Amino acid sequence: MDKFFISGGQQLQGEVRISGAKNAALAIIPAVLLSDDACRIENVPNITDVRAMIRILRDMGANVRWMNRSTLLVDPCPLGTYVASDELAGQMRGSYYLMGAMLGRCHHAVVPMPGGCNFGVRPIDLHLKGFSALGASYSLEGGMVNVSATELHGSSIYLDVVSVGATINIMLAAVKADGMTVIENAAKEPHIVDLANFLNSMGADIRGAGTDVIKVHGVEHLHGVTYSIIPDQIEAGTYMVAGAATHGDVTVTNVIPKHLESIMAKLEEMGLEITEFDEAVRVRYAGKLNKCNIKTMPHPGFPTDMQPQITTLLSIANGTSIVNESVWDNRFRYVDELKRMGAQISVNGKLAVVEGVDHLTAAPVKATDLRAGAAMIIAALAAQGTTEISQIRNIERGYENVVEKLQKIGADIRRVTVQKDEEAQAV
Ligand code: UD1
Numbered sequence: 001m002d003k004f005f006i007s008g009g010q011q012l013q014g015e016v017r018i019s020g021a022k023n024a025a026l027a028i029i030p031a032v033l034l035s036d037d038a039c040r041i042e043n044v045p046n047i048t049d050v051r052a053m054i055r056i057l058r059d060m061g062a063n064v065r066w067m068n069r070s071t072l073l074v075d076p077c078p079l080g081t082y083v084a085s086d087e088l089a090g091q092m093r094g095s096y097y098l099m100g101a102m103l104g105r106c107h108h109a110v111v112p113m114p115g116g117c118n119f120g121v122r123p124i125d126l127h128l129k130g131f132s133a134l135g136a137s138y139s140l141e142g143g144m145v146n147v148s149a150t151e152l153h154g155s156s157i158y159l160d161v162v163s164v165g166a167t168i169n170i171m172l173a174a175v176k177a178d179g180m181t182v183i184e185n186a187a188k189e190p191h192i193v194d195l196a197n198f199l200n201s202m203g204a205d206i207r208g209a210g211t212d213v214i215k216v217h218g219v220e221h222l223h224g225v226t227y228s229i230i231p232d233q234i235e236a237g238t239y240m241v242a243g244a245a246t247h248g249d250v251t252v253t254n255v256i257p258k259h260l261e262s263i264m265a266k267l268e269e270m271g272l273e274i275t276e277f278d279e280a281v282r283v284r285y286a287g288k289l290n291k292c293n294i295k296t297m298p299h300p301g302f303p304t305d306m307q308p309q310i311t312t313l314l315s316i317a318n319g320t321s322i323v324n325e326s327v328w329d330n331r332f333r334y335v336d337e338l339k340r341m342g343a344q345i346s347v348n349g350k351l352a353v354v355e356g357v358d359h360l361t362a363a364p365v366k367a368t369d370l371r372a373g374a375a376m377i378i379a380a381l382a383a384q385g386t387t388e389i390s391q392i393r394n395i396e397r398g399y400e401n402v403v404e405k406l407q408k409i410g411a412d413i414r415r416v417t418v419q420k421d422e423e424a425q426a427v
Contacts, residue, residue: 001419004389004403006380007412008362012248014409015280018236018255019045019400020070020229024191026094027168028198028229029053029074030101033062034175035202037224038075044229045400046070048393052088056095060084076105083110090114090143092397096124096165099147100172103136108148113140126163130170133157134177154179154218162187162298167214168195175204177218186214189299190259194230201225233259234305235399238374240264240283241309242406244272245316245382247285250409257281262302266292266310270317291319291356296327308334308375315343316382317356325350334372337365341379341387362387367394374399381411390418 020043030053032039044050046069054064054072061080067073082102089095090112102109114124124145128138133156136149154177159166167187172195174181186192188210196209202225205217236252237260243250244267257264257276264274264281271288274281292314296304304327314321315338325331332347339345340363344355362385367373373395380387389395392415395402406413 002392002415002417004377004380004392004395005386005414005416006377006389007386008360008381008383010246010381010410010412012243012246012250012381012406012409012411015251015253016239016405016409017253018231018239019043021045021191021194021232022047022049022234022398023094023164023189024194024229025050026053027097027191027195028227029057029072030097031172031195031198032074033057033076033079033101033105034172034199035076035222035224038063038073038077039202039224040067040226041072041074042070042226042228043231044070044072045232047396047398047400049092049094049397052092053094056084056089056098079105082106082108084112087112093122093165096127097168097172099127099131099145100169103131103147103149103152103173104176107136107150107152110144110146113143113145124165126159126161126166127169130157130166130183131173134170134173134181136173152177154181154216156182157184159183159185164189164192164298167192171195171199171206171214171216174216174218175199175206175222176220177216179218181216181218183214183216184212186212187298188212190230190233190256198225198227201227230259231255234303234371236260236281237263237303237306238309238378238399239405240267240281241306241313242378242381243283243409244270244285244289245313245378248409249282249284251280251282253280255279255281262300263306266294266302270313289313289317289356291317291321293322293324295324298327304328304331305371307331308371309378311335311345311352311354312338312343312375312378314354315345315356315379316358316360319356321354321356323352323354325352334368334375337368337372337376338379340365341383343379359384361385364388364390367391370394370398377402377406377413381406
């Protein structure tokens, strides 16, 4: 029941080393199940979502162990079941990649419906449409998705909506299918390219990842490799915005600047000074924070996973900005928390009108989800007074060593263990 206490007003200054990408790791670790041998995965972020994925794989019999702080050895050979029964799998969205990976490995997967999801809110209909096109059938029973196939054959699949998860799951299921699979209107996110590079390094034949048509020629076997995961674009963007919100000067290192283009473009439009290096990006406050309109879009558009953070920055910019969330239906829930700190934001469906205020003021707030939690941290760093953030487990799902990284660049942030009684009283 820990909380973060953040005393705002310190200008963040210095370098932050960015960890491996959460969403790439959550696809690549289960993808090892398709290999005949063990794989060594480097630059793995040690975050709770990744630790949950490791526990699920261990429960299924795989041998998974940390070789050092960020390198995992994953040996799929001892795997003894196609059922991911651990309740952890039901809590995390990324566990749905076990469907594609297990289907590709042994033509059968039984996986809980991913966390908090149903067909209305966070659907998986396109994943299932893809599996069906490859020759699988599925049923939903007792909260579990049961997908199986006698054999998998290549097919042409058009995604009605650009979906990261469906693109990845179809790639995983198709990589050892018989013949060629074509995914049209595929997602183009950097972690899709990373997964394709990983699978290709194991002997797969995938072309076009990073464009909206991906072609997967099925192969019989994949072999073990050593592979390093790309840096986390969203973690980098979060520290860039945190630096801007505190009028600071922050350099994110170990990044691929190309993946940060849409974020850099918007920060530049707001008046920040951006300097791009080979593997680093510096964001420096240059005396102003201008209003700016944002529309979230699939890659290479502005990422929805940066929307709460940039909206927080806009809440202390000069003038009125419009934020259009075009990917998810209900991604402004955190705005109520920001308003408790003095933000002036009105939400109407997928649109938020953000009227910049002079400053935010500390208040007790909740990290209602992962990126909402990142937004609360940014607000607290910029606010006057000491903000208390609860439900920080949501933040630790996706940010490695967030307290240490922020302290290193000058933030006054503490993690405090709160007695359960106290927490209950606070609710
Ligand atoms: C992934 C990311 C998440 C990010 C999102 C969009 C992981 C673990 N999570 O989620 O952080 O916010 O990409 O960049 O990588 N859709 C359908 N049918 C489907 C699947 C999706 O209609 O079968 C719709 C969704 O409702 C949503 C849109 O497609 O409106 C995009 O969702 P998708 O790209 O699939 O998101 P996730 O893969 O779940």
